[in-house]
Amino acid sequence: MGRSLEGKVAVVTGGSKGLGQAYAKRLAEDGADIAIAATSLAQETEKMVKDAGRKAEVSVCDVSSPEDVSKFAALVMEKFGRCDILVNNAGIYPYQSFDQMNFDDWRKMMAVNLDSLFLMCKAFLPSMKQNGCGRIINLSSTVSWLVIPDYTHYTTTKMGVIGFTRALASEVGEFGITVNAIAPGLVRTGTTETNSPPEIFDMVAARQAIKRTATPDDVVGAVSFLASDDAAFMTGQTLIVDGGLARA
Template structure:
């Protein structure tokens, strides 16, 4: 970690690839010091483990004296038809996608509350609105994120903390491109969008960048679709 400085400090979960990497890169360009929580990084942090997250947050606060921004981005989306989905697979997705949002938010919230400033941005998914028989576990986890966001925002605002969520549509990430089931959907979905092109991780990162900025101080409890106009909510 770098020495303490006066600029904003962010934590991005799942920040080593795809949307998370784009968010990390964008926030860095914005002048933010970014710490990545990801089991794929050299300094691995298991975001489903409250003790591991608490220890990592403590290290950041000791070094930087602050955490201004939390982007809960980490997520997995293994396909499994509902009648083939076992409880273990269900729990793995819920733990990674939803429990981690609680664990990480719970760890940084006291520090944001103490400084009376914070930006929490939770990455949901348009899958919640569309539904997919092969992704009931994923859609449930992403719907839970929306409810969590709205509820936390209700109380956090009086402490100078905003809590918002973004719902990416079909985004061209390594994970999507590696999945035959996902990749096959691109042509159909793009043809239904108001903006007929593939979404890029950078499109989501631009939205996160704004919500993470001081300029977004009067926006909280909201869900923003970043899907090229595929669905209107």
């Protein structure tokens, strides 16, 4: 494996487990030092990053809180002095019917899955602009195209991620900064295993062109590519990594 990100610093939100942990590990293997913001201390991920020979900084930080994000960004600047890659991965996805959802539920989904992008990009774009380069990678989902019941709030945020990605890309390209998204299908993580009925994995796999359930390892390559110099002329895009589920 090449060390294409040698000397770079990557911020990965939600890097304590699941997809975020896999992204942090892969970006470290690619050569980047890693800062992680999550709801709990990401000690397991910290060890993975250090085992890859890179520095790790892990923080408990609510990505929907302006105060927390501001403190986290100050810490990253103090420890690493720069941010080259920002992976906006932290997200929540509880099933809830529109009927049962109250305004607080709706607001929480918007805050964690969308306000976080605003806050993190505001916090780290100045460093990227100063350095004349940067990579922002946002997490959308194939729910943006599939109709899944009990996901009105979640689908709204993940479609919103695509709009945010396209619009911000048009404003920061002149500074050498790209903004892209990836849209995974159903990936087996601790949370999807707990949240979802067990039969959902086989049902979804049967609808994919590639008939097996994805693991986080199936989606890390897309993030590694978007973070690399090879993706320097690609921006505003959403890569669908779902084994052929959405066929958008």
